[in-house]
Amino acid sequence: MEKGTIIEFRLQGERRIAICDRPEGKKHWVVIDERGQSHTIHPREIAYQVKGCTLKQSEIKDFIKQVEPLLDPASLEVAWELLIEDGEVVTCEEMAQLLFSDTSPHLCYAAYYLLDEDKVYFKQKGDGYEPRSAAKVAEIKHQQSAAQSKQREQEEFLARIEEKIKGTAVEWQDSDRNP
Incomplete structure (x- = not known):
C-alpha cells in the first residue's frame, strides 16, 4: 500500500x-x-x-x-442471471465491467459495495463472489417475503391494539389470536 x-x-x-x-x-x-x-x-x-x-x-x-448513484441492488439480479449459467467466481473488477462497462476505481468500489451488501444473489468465496443457485435464491427470497409478511402483521396488530386502547371498535384478525 x-x-x-x-x-x-x-x-x-x-x-x-x-x-x-x-x-x-x-x-x-x-x-x-x-x-x-x-x-x-x-x-x-x-x-x-x-x-x-x-x-x-x-x-x-x-x-x-x-x-x-451507482448503488442499485436491482442491477445485481441482471448480473446474476448472466453469471448463473457459468457458475464461476467473479471479482469486483469483473462485476464492475459487467455492470458499468468500465473498471475505473469508483466503479470497482461500487461493484464491491453491491456484492458485499447482497444477501440474495451472490456469496463471497475467497477474493471473489460466486452466484448462488437458482433454488437457493428462490429460498432466500421466500424467507425474506415471509419475514416481511410477519413484520407487517405484527405492525398491524400493534395498530389495532392502540386503536382498542383509545376505545375504538376493532375487528380482530385470526392472526391476532394465534402466536
Whole structure:
C-alpha cells in the first residue's frame, strides 16, 4: 500500500472509507477516514482496497458522491442471471465491467459495495463472489417475503391494539389470536 490508497474498513460494524496516511510500526497503517479522524489498523482489518487510485483526505467525500448513484441492488439480479449459467467466481473488477462497462476505481468500489451488501444473489468465496443457485435464491427470497409478511402483521396488530386502547371498535384478525 502507498500513501493516499483508498480503503474500506469497519469500525464497530460501520463501514468507513479512508485513505492510507503512513505506516505505523511493521504492519499497521494510520488511515484517515472521511470525517478526518485517524485510525491505526492492521492490514487484515481492511475490507477492500481500491486499486489504481490515490486521493487526499479532502477528496474522499467526492469519491463517495461518485459511488452513491451507482448503488442499485436491482442491477445485481441482471448480473446474476448472466453469471448463473457459468457458475464461476467473479471479482469486483469483473462485476464492475459487467455492470458499468468500465473498471475505473469508483466503479470497482461500487461493484464491491453491491456484492458485499447482497444477501440474495451472490456469496463471497475467497477474493471473489460466486452466484448462488437458482433454488437457493428462490429460498432466500421466500424467507425474506415471509419475514416481511410477519413484520407487517405484527405492525398491524400493534395498530389495532392502540386503536382498542383509545376505545375504538376493532375487528380482530385470526392472526391476532394465534402466536
